[in-house]
Amino acid sequence: MPLAPKDQWFVVHVLSGQEQKIQDNIIKRIKTEELGDSIFEVLIPTERVQEIKRGKKTETTRKFFPGYMIINMHLFDADDKIIEKSWTFIKETTGIIGFAGTKDRPIPMRPKEIQGMLAQMKEREENITQKIIFDVGDKVKVADGPFQNQQGIVEEIDPERGKLRVSVSIFGRDTPVELEYWQVEKA
Numbered sequence: 001m002p003l004a005p006k007d008q009w010f011v012v013h014v015l016s017g018q019e020q021k022i023q024d025n026i027i028k029r030i031k032t033e034e035l036g037d038s039i040f041e042v043l044i045p046t047e048r049v050q051e052i053k054r055g056k057k058t059e060t061t062r063k064f065f066p067g068y069m070i071i072n073m074h075l076f077d078a079d080d081k082i083i084e085k086s087w088t089f090i091k092e093t094t095g096i097i098g099f100a101g102t103k104d105r106p107i108p109m110r111p112k113e114i115q116g117m118l119a120q121m122k123e124r125e126e127n128i129t130q131k132i133i134f135d136v137g138d139k140v141k142v143a144d145g146p147f148q149n150q151q152g153i154v155e156e157i158d159p160e161r162g163k164l165r166v167s168v169s170i171f172g173r174d175t176p177v178e179l180e181y182w183q184v185e186k187a
Contacts, residue, residue: 009072009109011100016067019044022095038086041072047124057182139187151187
């Protein structure tokens with residue numbers, strides 16, 4: 001059974017590092033070539049990441065599939081034949097290497113796959129992920145709080161809460177202390 005036009009999602013392999021430029025180019029070309037009825041959405045799966053640089057919190061956007069984007073487009077007609085206009089548009093776009101996973105005939109993502117990916121993108125867009133630069137056993141220096149300038153060893157990492165349990169020597173005794181990522185730096 002052929003998919004409805006809006007149910008056709010494809011993974012497209014693009015030049016890594018050029019995703020945003022290619023997405024902007026596709027969106028601009030959709031308007032100028034009047035293909036809004038064939039190409040519906042062009043997405044780059046990203047997430048917001050928070051990290052500490054020189055004691056300051058910074059927030060960046062990171063692609064979670066570098067070199068790939070997903071496109072919702074009408075590529076197959078009711079007879080399951082490739083629509084030449086859509087095919088040519090994608091193949092001739094500068095920076096696009098091709099459809100992922102195939103050379104001759106693109107395979108649309110399954111509805112479950114795309115629903116899962118869109119849900120994951122929405123969740124990652126809403127929640128800021130902490131960039132973890134620590135491993136259990138790392139030596140760290142407390143940069144902020146009551147234990148400032150104390151040395152310690154990372155015992156546990158809780159990425160969900162953005163916290164670390166660090167063993168700090170207080171009065172000659174190792175004491176576990178819960179700290180946020182931004183409160184410590186590698187020693």
